[in-house]
Amino acid sequence: MSHANAVLAPAGRLRLARLIVDEGWPLRRAAERFGVGVTTAARWACRYREAGAAGMADRSSRPRVNPNRTRARVERRVVSLRVSRRWGPARIAAQLRLNRSTVQAILRRYGCPPLRWTDPGTGVRIKTSRAATNRYEAATPGDLVHMDVKKLGRIPDGGGHRIHGPAQGKRNRAGKGHGYAFIHSVVDDHTRMAYSEILSDERKDTVTAFWTRAHAWFQGAGIEVKAVMTDNGNGYRSHLFRDALGPIRHIRTRPYRPQTNGKVERLNRTLLQEWAYARAYRSETERTAAFAPWLHHYNHHRTHTAINGTPASRVPNLPSHNT
Known part of the structure; x- marks a missing residue:
């Protein structure tokens, strides 16, 4: 995301695109006026023609396709274990031989709330505090x-x-x-x-x-x-x-x-x-x-x-x- 006062913030992009599209400035002249390359000026002019002022906003750089994403069949098994057995990410990861972070990402992607935010009997999400709990643990076996x-x-x-x-x-x-x-x-x-x-x-x-x-x-x-x-x-x-x-x-x-x-x-x-x-x-x-x-x-x-x-x-x- 660009800085609010940057030359090519959304407002600056809009001025650049309007010079080219609405006022007919040549690409090179408009690019020199804003201190950017010709390719950059052409890109924002194209966006303006396609979407108008709304096209000047930042777009996500996330790829449309992730070849390394977990297969849908495995994702369904993760969600099934969460719903049917109420297991957390660590137990699901151990059962399916996945990384814990992978299981956590799948649960977030499918909107599964943490178990502590759900009713133990029904699994329905309930209102709880999101404040972190203070955990303690004895240093060695038998201390407590x-x-x-x-x-x-x-x-x-x-x-x-x-x-x-x-x-x-x-x-x-x-x-x-x-x-x-x-x-x-x-x-x-x-x-x-x-x-x-x-x-x-x-x-x-x-x-x-x-x-x-x-x-x-x-x-x-x-x-x-x-x-x-x-x-x-x-x-x-x-x-x-x-x-x-x-x-x-x-x-x-x-x-x-x-x-x-x-x-x-x-x-x-x-x-x-x-x-x-x-x-x-x-x-x-x-x-x-x-x-x-x-x-x-x-x-x-x-x-x-x-x-x-x-x-x-x-x-x-x-x-x-x-x-």
Whole structure:
């Protein structure tokens, strides 16, 4: 784009073209008058004849055809994965063996908004702030782990509303005996390695026993835990849990600020989308059986967008039995 006060700004081009076209000046004389070449003067005169004053505006230098553009079939696969699975650019790039920047360009070209600007359930764009979020990350594995519990309604035998429709869902809520499953999880801040179990409650003895097993699992993976972050649940504030931590530092989040423990909250959302509600299960037993394979996939094969790789890839000297 030319400078506003340049000799051949749009207004100067118009004066030059009018001298040639309207007043009949020779090309060479008009070119000398404005200090430009004859070819340049001829170009603006031609534009003026074709489009009038509107033809004096700057035109895009973008090529009409890009021979290196990604094939339309691949672009459709990128958009399909974004819409059907709600994946980000990093995961789509890993799945289709493309560069992340290529996937981002395709999503922008087709007008796909960032996932954080859309409703998780419907995918409809919602009004959100575009302000950048402040991210933090522990320097090394084990410096900080996040711990939390997610309560999940059990599926009745034969399936619930996802198979039989809303009427069955209402009957399930009105009935008794289904109850809830409690998914206890610990996530390492640096690597995003996760250990989870599906348990029957969140009492202090259950929470403490789960932490003991989780701690041993992280040690087996070569991660020495130095600090644990939890919310202010009763089980985490108990003396029993405090004694189980021993010398490990215990950090509690501020009340009503779950985003402080955001990495495990993000795990909770991911497991709901990709495991708990990923398909219609016909029983709680069927869904529970699918949990361990999904968790292994999450740790060792699923590309994590925040670290541009798998959690296991960030663990130095990970023992072979964990892969």
